[in-house]
Amino acid sequence: xxxVVDTNILFSFFWKESFxxxxxxxxxFELIAPKIALLELERYYNEICKKVKINKKEFDxxxxxxxxxxxxxxGKEYSSFTNEAIKISPDETDVDFFAxxxxxxCFLWSNDALLKDQNRIDVFSTEEILDLLF
Numbered sequence: 001x002x003x004v005v006d007t008n009i010l011f012s013f014f015w016k017e018s019f020x021x022x023x024x025x026x027x028x029f030e031l032i033a034p035k036i037a038l039l040e041l042e043r044y045y046n047e048i049c050k051k052v053k054i055n056k057k058e059f060d061x062x063x064x065x066x067x068x069x070x071x072x073x074x075g076k077e078y079s080s081f082t083n084e085a086i087k088i089s090p091d092e093t094d095v096d097f098f099a100x101x102x103x104x105x106c107f108l109w110s111n112d113a114l115l116k117d118q119n120r121i122d123v124f125s126t127e128e129i130l131d132l133l134f
Contacts, residue, residue, distance in 0.1 A: 002030040004101045005070060006094070006110035007037045009126070011044075013066050014052045014059070020126050024069055028133060031070040032104065034096035038063075038072045078103040090117040 005024070010033065012020035024031065041048070045059050054062070075082075078099040085098035091114055098121055101108050107122040108115065115123045124132065 001028070002032065002104050002106040003124075004097050004104065004106060004108045005031050005033045005037070006097055006108060006112060006115070007033075007040050008111050009109050010037055010041055010066065010070070011048065014048050014054070014062055016052075023126065023129065024066075027069075029109075032100060032106075033070050033072055034078070034100050035072045035074050036096050038067075041066075073100055088118040088120045090114050 009020060009024070012018045013024055015021060041063065045056065049055060049059050075096060078096070081099035081102040082095060085095045085102060086092075089095045089098045091112070094110075094112075094115060097108055097110070097115075098118075101121045107124055109126070109129060110123055111125045112123075113125075
């Protein structure tokens with residue numbers, strides 16, 4: 001089953017013992033995300049390293065590992081859905097995620113409850129993902 005993964009879920013990948021990381025690695029889903037999510041992870045690497053107590057080299061290694069499990073998609077691939085996504089996205093910073101969901105006819109995995117304030121794309125939290133699986 002294909003799903004778009006929000007950046008807030010991808011941040012959890014860097015916590016080596018997190019349950020979300022284990023779920024991301026489980027291969028239960030075909031994970032995709034807009035490339036801007038990757039850029040956002042790289043932009044916040046200092047904060048991520050500080051929170052999870054890793055250095056830049058470890059961060060880069062984990063980021064390379066993440067790229068094996070998540071396909072990061074260029075904006076041009078889903079740009080035909082951007083205008084429609086703008087109309088439904090409760091947060092302008094998540095337009096790319098909604099557009100990618102529309103392109104792939106799939107749901108969004110995010111713990112941001114605000115993103116549920118629309119009726120076009122299903123948004124599931126990690127807890128709801130677990131309910132789907134079990």
